[in-house]
Amino acid sequence: MTRPSRGRALRGTHSGAGRYSIDRIPRGRAMPPRRDTVRDLLHYEYAKLIADAAIRGRAGTAPASRVGSEYWSFVMATYRRLQKGELVPSSILRENKLLVSGDEGCAYCGCTESLQWEHIVPRAMGGPDTIDNLVRACPPCNQRKGARDPLEWYGENRSHIPRLVMGKLLKILFEAHASAGTLDARTFPEGQRLSTHRLVEVFRTLDSSSG
Known part of the structure; x- marks a missing residue:
């Protein structure tokens, strides 16, 4: 496993209330859609995760390969369907089935030795103590991640976050923002520009x- 960078996630140059930060746009990639709310931002992350599997056949702990017009066209089409309610992200139950039926390895590196249950969003950060927020991890990955969420831990290498981990993270984020009444917020935290991390x-x- 390539150790994630400890640097902060890349940001765009947009600023001010109601604006958002974005990944730097690779050469040949179209400008992503406007994401004015928390819901928009989560749908865009979902669209990329769906495209990783549908177009690139991503599985296990393999990093995402987010290049090519076919990939980004699929992302945009999926994002629009999510926005219109024509496509609903898979339920958390599907991710938990993947956890049980998938290979018996560390969710981060695939190692099969001395696995432990690990909170995706640490309890110290307010993460829930439920199966929705748990994956199996080896002691080295567990220790390196520490009291950080995956977005902070992987930093610039956010696209390398394994599909199982990112899928579960997006689902608990969606549920948490629904509970907090912030899915349609244009800034989060209040007064700050939208950014996934x-x-x-x-x-x-x-x-x-x-x-």
């Missing part, structure tokens, strides 16, 4: 409101 702060919000 900031969306996990919703768990702290829910944790503090229930405390």
Whole structure:
């Protein structure tokens, strides 16, 4: 496994309330759609994850290969269907079935020795103590990840986050923002531009409101 960078996720140059930060756009890639709300941003991440499997056949811990017009055309079409409600992301049950029926390896590197249950969003960050937020991980990956969520841990290599991990993360993020009433928020946290790596702060919000 290539160790994830500890750097921050790449950001675009947009600024101001109601704007969003984006990955730097690779050569030959079309400008991504406007993502004005938390829901838009999550749907866009879902669309990329779906395209990883449908177009690139991504499986296991293999990094995503997000290049080519066919791939990005599929992303855009999938995003539009998600936005219109014509396509609904797979249920969390499907991800849990993948966890049980998939290969018995670390969710991050595939190692099969001394596996432990690991919280995708750490409990210290307000992550839920449920199967939705759990994967199997080897001790080295568990220790390197520490009290960080996958987006923070992988940093610039966010596209390398394994499909199982990212799929479960997106689902619990969607549920958490639905509970917090922030799916249609144009800034998150309040007053800050939208960025995928900031969306996990919703768990702290829910944790503090229930405390």
